[in-house]
Amino acid sequence: MVPLARRYLLSDRLRLAISAGGVAFAVLLIVLILALYQGIYDRAGRLATTPPTQLWVTQAGTPDPSHGASILPESVLAQVQAVPGVRAVQPLLARTMLLGGQPNSGTFTFVMALPQGPLQAATAEAFGLRSLPGKGEAVLSDLVADDIGAGRGDTIYVGTSSFRVAEVSSLVDAGFSSAAFIGSEDAPELFGHPHAFSFGLVTVDEDAEVEEVEDAIEREVPGTNALTREEFADATRREVEEGFLPVVAVLIGVAYVVGLAVIALTIYTSTVERIRDYGVLKAVGASPLQLFAVVIRQSVVIALIGYVAGSALGYVSGNFIQDAVPEFATIYRWQDLAAVFGAALVMSAAATLVPIRRVAGIDPAVVFRA
Amino acid sequence: MSERTDDGQKDGETVLEVHDLTKVFGSGETAVRAVDGVGLSVKRGEIVLVMGPSGSGKTTLLTMIGSLLKPTTGTIRINGLDITSLHESELTKVRRHYVGFVFQSFNLLESLNAQENVEVALNLAGNAGKGARNKARQALVDLGMKPRLKFKPKALSGGEKQRVSIARAVVNDPQLILADEPTANLDSKQGHDVVVLLRDIAKKEGRTVVIVSHDHRIREVADRVLWLEDGRFKDIGRLERDPVCGMAIEAEGAPTLQYEGRTYYFCSVGCRGEFEEQPAKFVAVGTPSAAQSPISGD
Known part of the structure; x- marks a missing residue:
């Protein structure tokens, strides 16, 4: 198969770099925020889980x-x-x-x-x-x-x-x-x-x-409360959940929207620029699904590059931040990375919705216009 | 001139049948009948040239035959298949296997090299891998493009681009080739080469070729020349060539100008005005005068 999507992406390397960089930046922020949150969350429960005890007794x-x-x-x-x-x-x-x-x-x-x-x-x-x-x-x-x-x-x-x-x-x-x-x-x-x-x-x-x-x-x-280690840890972590989670959610949401906007704009402008190409492909026998696949592949590749680069940068910068500011702890969980990966794929799919509508509406007769 | 249906040649297998084809754009008072009750029948191996003034409906006709535009009424049969009754998903298959397009502006994908531009048509038709690569390569080699296989379109001349376009049109082995002004963007030599290629495609490979063009050179290889005007085929009158733009035009009713004892015919008053400003420019370059070299109709 002629790797049409890849050729389209590589035909403008600067745009590819900018768009993948934008997604990477969004992924970096999301990964870093999640790692910091997990670090704080985990640390908050350490008091409960460190001593060799099975129950904690507190004032009611x-x-x-x-x-x-x-x-x-x-x-x-x-x-x-x-x-x-x-x-x-x-x-x-x-x-x-x-x-x-x-x-x-x-x-x-x-x-x-x-x-x-x-x-x-x-x-x-x-x-x-x-x-x-x-x-x-x-x-x-x-x-x-x-x-x-x-x-x-x-x-x-x-x-x-x-x-x-x-x-x-x-x-x-x-x-x-x-x-x-x-x-x-x-x-x-x-x-x-x-x-x-x-x-x-x-x-x-x-x-x-x-x-x-x-x-x-x-x-x-x-006049007492008795709590298992896990319950006491959860109680101390509740502060983190209540205090940080809404902020974390907002920050992650903003980062996600930024990533989505970057990839959507990139794919949209790329599609509009090549609208005649898509018309040619339609005229020589491309089905709508084949055209959609070309658009979606570009989006997915940008998202994957952004994900890999962003995750790696997030890991490196998280460790750097932890070294520079010891109060911060970072924990990278595979569940978070998997969720971000899934979110990146959803991001790439969502980013193609408008371009795909544009491609679906192409009049193949456009190819006859000189 | 009277409206007529062109029935084509008497012998041979009929590849294309167009019956009472009409295309109306818009509605009410603004409705435009771009194609108006056209009928056409073309045999295997036949080359049909459709000429006519700008805006006469030539490209609209070609677009409908190529299943890229739904007619308002009428039927189009390619190899006996009525494509006007097909759903869009089935039309996709028609475009892959029944029809090949050659465009005025080549319409090559700039991101792909010459071979890939041909291969992508095979891919879309379900052929991939080494087989498709080899077939695309061979199609280009057959058209004399071996040294240019890996060249991107921007590195190719106009004639070479049109060769790639032709290779892409024939690589899925369609019976019908539709060419829209295939020589319009080419110089004389390259245009001639393309005309020869189209002739070979029809005569050696037995494909049916329908060409829409203003280029009088194509008349040399066409089995039939049809004149489309106001969306209808009309009996072809005496054709002349506009010395300014080279367009074939019907002498009757065309703007004219006497120069050095000869009558020149123009497609528009614009071309006539341009000629009036520098007549020597258009006569001196070797353009035969209308009187010396009339382009007569069939």
């Missing part, structure tokens, strides 16, 4: 640390421990506070403390702490350390309280871009609730069903 009505501080009296620990099926309960103190190089300055940071408990060591290890901070010490995530320009041995402030940086660690990203651990002796006074804790990290007996224990805790310990 505050299942999301982003939206409200959970404060539970110490007595709850014993009540939870008494629930059948509960093997161990580890308290975790946490609160979002300003952390910086000066008092009442810096960046909002999720500050945590791990008091003595059955899962203290395992939880510390899960968060990547080499050792628990002692009194007056803090372990900063590398993100917050970079952000405030602090290093090991420096003095930092949480609110107005000063701490010496004992360690800078990734804290396994800790679910928040800015996270820190302080000594458990300092936390009650700093957080303002000396005989309370924020979350109970619960492990269940081997022969117990997690969901049954979850229900039992809520039933037998009034």
Whole structure:
């Protein structure tokens, strides 16, 4: 077969480059936005999934640390421990506070403390702490350390309280871009609730069903919510969904329309320029479907080139952005890439609707006009 | 002049039959009868030349015969197949296998080389691959285009482009070739070559060729010359050649001018005016005067 569509595309390489570039730009934006969204979404759930726990116990009505501080009296620990099926309960103190190089300055940071408990060591290890901070010490995530320009041995402030940086660690990203651990002796006074804790990290007996224990805790310990790791992760990710998803959808929509417009204009102008060619083809025996195929092939090729280039650029630029701005995390999922691929194909098909109507309406007698 | 139907030659297989063909553009007071009750019968191997003034309906007639335009009334049969009753999808097959077109402006696809321009017609008819490539190549080689197979149309001369156009027209082996002003954009030598090719297509390959043209040179190879005027075939009168544009014209009623004792005939007052400004230019280039070389009708 004579590759007519390819010849048409290659006959004007500049236009091909511009149109494929336009689609690539749209795909780049879509891939990058999705990767950033997935990165933020994934990171938002890390707090819930990092500790070696099966259930999280929070103050009732505050299942999301982003939206409200959970404060539970110490007595709850014993009540939870008494629930059948509960093997161990580890308290975790946490609160979002300003952390910086000066008092009442810096960046909002999720500050945590791990008091003595059955899962203290395992939880510390899960968060990547080499050792628990002692009194007056803090372990900063590398993100917050970079952000405030602090290093090991420096003095930092949480609110107005000063701490010496004992360690800078990734804290396994800790679910928040800015996270820190302080000594458990300092936390009650700093957080303002000396005989309370924020979350109970619960492990269940081997022969117990997690969901049954979850229900039992809520039933037998009034004023609490019990959530599985996944439920707690979803609760923390809801913030991302509610806050970012509409914006992401709009941005992706705009990028898609830009890509669609680029490819549609390219194919339309190309078709109009070659309307006589299509008339000739019709006159020498081309069926409408054969003519449509020539138009659609051009559109699909532009979309595929744009998709490949845009995806590759999206991946490269995403990694570049992550290196340059560590607060951003990018995750490329094959599902997203497949969806963008499908969307690109739909884009290429949609872009041909008007040109195809133009081709369908060609009067083949046009070829007799000199 | 009286309206008539041309019945063609007496012997041979009839390839094209046109009966009472009419095409009306528009409606009501603005309606134009471009073709008005035309009848025509053409045999296998016959070359028919349709002449007539501009706007006489020649191209409309050719377009309808080529199944590119639906007639208002009347029938067209090609190899016995009534194409006027066919659906568009069936007409596509008619264009692929029954008819080949040769155009005034060649209508080659600029993005394809000469061989591909021929091959694409085969592809559209369902032939692809090496077989189609070889057939396209051979069609061009047969027309003396071997050195130009891979040339794009813009690198070809007018005559070469028309050869490619002819190769494309015949490559699917249609019985009927329709040529619209095939020599109009060619110089004398190239025009002559194309005329010879069309003659060979008819006489050596047994195809039927219907040509619409103003070019008097084609009369040399035509078996019949028909005169179409106001959408109707008319008895052909005495034909003269306009010394300005070269168009064959019917002497009766044409604008005339006496120059150096001779009568010159023109297709329009425009050509006559151009002649009046520089008569020597049109006589001196070797254009035979009407008196010396009248183009007479059949």
